Amino acid sequence: xxxxxxxxxxxxxxxxxxxxxxxxxxxxxxxxxxxxxxxxxxxxxxxxxxxxxxxxxxxxxxxxxxxxxxxxxxxxxxxxxxxxxxxxxxxxxxxxxxxxxxxxxxxxxxxxxxxxxxxxxxxxxxxx
Numbered sequence: 001x002x003x004x005x006x007x008x009x010x011x012x013x014x015x016x017x018x019x020x021x022x023x024x025x026x027x028x029x030x031x032x033x034x035x036x037x038x039x040x041x042x043x044x045x046x047x048x049x050x051x052x053x054x055x056x057x058x059x060x061x062x063x064x065x066x067x068x069x070x071x072x073x074x075x076x077x078x079x080x081x082x083x084x085x086x087x088x089x090x091x092x093x094x095x096x097x098x099x100x101x102x103x104x105x106x107x108x109x110x111x112x113x114x115x116x117x118x119x120x121x122x123x124x125x126x127x128x
Contacts, residue, residue: 003045006032006042007035025044026112028114063128070091074091077091084117088111108120
């Protein structure tokens, strides 16, 4: 089972760090919350650069106009009050380009797993 290092804020406002064993990032976040801490960051130990490796999307490269459309539509959904996970789910379902659909799905999975949107998008440097 992977080990995650976390940084959190205790009830008194002081910062603390520690490690938890969990099956995935979301479970690690839950584990930290069960300790009564407010999580600031959670990273898998030993992941380093391997966690940041870019996965090639099957079906080819995502065209720039698809990235533009994704960004604009996500901004509109968020401005309308749609939760981020729901917005990403809608965009991945509606993507007409197979490569874009796979990339949006990966971003959705990362965000649903507890990764920040910026970090999830940073895994795709050729698109974002």
